[in-house]
Amino acid sequence: MRVVVTRPEISxxxxxxxxxxxxxxxxxLPLSNAMHHHQLAADALASPHSxxxxxxxETLRALAEIGSDAGIDDRTTLFAVGEKTAAAARSAGFRNIHIGSGDGxxxxxxxxxxxxxxxxxxxYLAGKPRAGSLELRxxxxxxxxxxxxxxxxxxxxxxxxxxxxRLRAHPPHAVLLYSRENTLRFFEIAEQHAVSLPETAFLCISTRTADAVPAAFRPRVRVAESPDENALFALL
Structure with missing residues (x-):
């Protein structure tokens, strides 16, 4: 099966x-690349927090680039949204980690x-853009x-x-979509280059991601049972 991967290049x-x-x-087909703000991260970490x-x-990759200024030690309490983020935190040196179920x-x-x-x-060491559901809750x-x-x-x-x-000469059987912003960008590119993809399935990591798929393509949308890549792969 020919599968389009829309994540940033490293991932x-x-x-x-x-x-x-x-x-x-x-x-x-990476749709975005990360720009890290090292000084902003160092300044935020230097301020008191619980x-x-x-x-x-991606947050952990940004922290790795500021080195000792991150102030990471075994006592630092970190809340990770899911297991994948927690694994990256362990690799970065965090030990006191609490793991969520995958959403904000x-x-x-x-x-x-x-x-x-x-x-x-x-x-909250965040990226931009983001959903905002975590801080709201x-x-x-x-x-x-x-x-x-x-x-x-x-x-x-x-x-x-x-x-x-990537898309027109050999149309894909499936496209993996990982976020609302990721999805909006994919269909913006498809429209810009007049790519129709009449047989392609659109596999979405969450309902919020699926909601960003244009109405004409929604009959071919499938949504992962949980917001992680293992569940997304189960749709293939």
């Missing part, structure tokens, strides 16, 4: 290897179960949170011949 390479082991034919919140492995609202509920009323604000629960946007995802542009090679 897409890992996904491609998994697809090859499953005897699929991965087609890399615990860190991380919802993406659920992570907020986990944090509330661990903290009654922290003396210091929680520090924390506010509803009365938990103080400070958001530091330490990276942002910059859209990738493609030349017509690159789109021809």
């Amino acid at each position: 897409a390479a890992k996904t491609a290897e998994r697809l090859k082991r499953m005897e699929h034919d991965p087609v890399l 615990a860190l919140i991380v919802t993406s492995a 609202a659920g992570l907020a509920d986990l944090i509330a179960s661990k903290f009654d009323q922290p003396d210091l604000p929680l520090l 924390l506010e509803e629960l009365g938990l103080p949170v400070r958001v530091a946007e330490i990276y942002e995802m910059i859209p990738v542009d493609y030349r017509p011949e690159e789109i021809d090679e």
Whole structure:
């Protein structure tokens, strides 16, 4: 099966290897690349906080680049949105990790179960753009949170011949879609280059992601049972 991978390049390479082991034919089409804000991250970490919140492995890559200024030690409490992010946190040196079920609202509920009323604000090391459900839920629960946007995802542009090679000349059987923003960008490119994809399935990691698929393509949308790549692969 020819499968388009729309994740950023570093993550897409890992996904491609998994697809090859499953005897699929991965087609890399990264839709964004991360820009890290090192000084903003260092400044945020230097301010008092009760615990860190991380919802993406990209955050851990950004922290790795500021080295000792990250101030990571075994005592630092970190809340990770899911197992994949937690694994990246372990690799970065964190040990006191609490793992959520995969979405922002659920992570907020986990944090509330661990903290009654922290003396210091929680520090959410976030990216841009993002859904905003995590900080909204924390506010509803009365938990103080400070958001530091330490990276942002910059859209990738493609030349017509690159789109021809990846999408038009050999139309894919499936496209893996990982976020609302990721999905909007994919269909923006498809429309810009007049790519129709009449037989392609669109495999979405969540209902929020699926909601961003244009109405004309929704009959071919399938949604993962849980917001993680294992569940997404189960749709193949």
